[in-house]
Amino acid sequence: xxxxxxxxxxxxxxxxxxxxxxxxxxxxxxxxxxxxxxxxxxxxxxxxxxxxxxxxxxxxxxxxxxxxxxxxxxxxxxxxxxxxxxxxxxxxxxxxxxxxxxxxxxxxxxxxxxxxxxxxxxxxxxxxxxxxxxxxxxxxxxxxx
Numbered sequence: 269x270x271x272x273x274x275x276x277x278x279x280x281x282x283x284x285x286x287x288x289x290x291x292x293x294x295x296x297x298x299x300x301x302x303x304x305x306x307x308x309x310x311x312x313x314x315x316x317x318x319x320x321x322x323x324x325x326x327x328x329x330x331x332x333x334x335x336x337x338x339x340x341x342x343x344x345x346x347x348x349x350x351x352x353x354x355x356x357x358x359x360x361x362x363x364x365x366x367x368x369x370x371x372x373x374x375x376x377x378x379x380x381x382x383x384x385x386x387x388x389x390x391x392x393x394x395x396x397x398x399x400x401x402x403x404x405x406x407x408x409x410x411x412x413x
Contacts, residue, residue: 269293271318271403275338277387278394285385287336291318292397295373296345297366298359298410305409306373312407313337314380326403336383340395341370363390 269291276286293313319328319335330337343366347355360366367389378384387393 269313269316269405269407270397271400272338273398273400275395275397277338277340277385278396279388279391284388284393285338285340287338287383287385289333289400290335290383291330291337292395293337293339294342294345295339295370296342297361297369298346299361299365301361301369301409303369303372306369307376308409308412309407310373310376310380314377316405318403318405331381334382336385337377337381338385338387339370339374339377340387340393341366341389 272287272290272292274286274288275290275292277284291313295309314330314337317329317332318326319330319333321327343357343360344355346357346360348357348359349355361369370389374384374386387395
């Protein structure tokens, strides 16, 4: 996830999702992931205090600032490059399962915050952002404990 001043996604030269201040989530779904993993990631994403308060300290969450959330599916996060020069994506969930959990993530996020935008699942996308900070946080639902 990246704290952004603004972010947008285009497919075939058409903007399909855009936010102003908020968080861009690049969401990778693994073959072992389930709805509990998605719920954990939503709660963390929305609740993380990564926005500055009046004193310049990271004390505010996405909900606190009323920011937007842009969710982009990205199976390449599961690219394993330990062998050879071509990434292996065997740890990524099959497209049908990944799309189901991606949609679940988006639907659950929309229940909690007002502005949720998305990319287009399995499409070639152009993602633009102005990273605020930069602040980039890696969240992995398998590393909860």
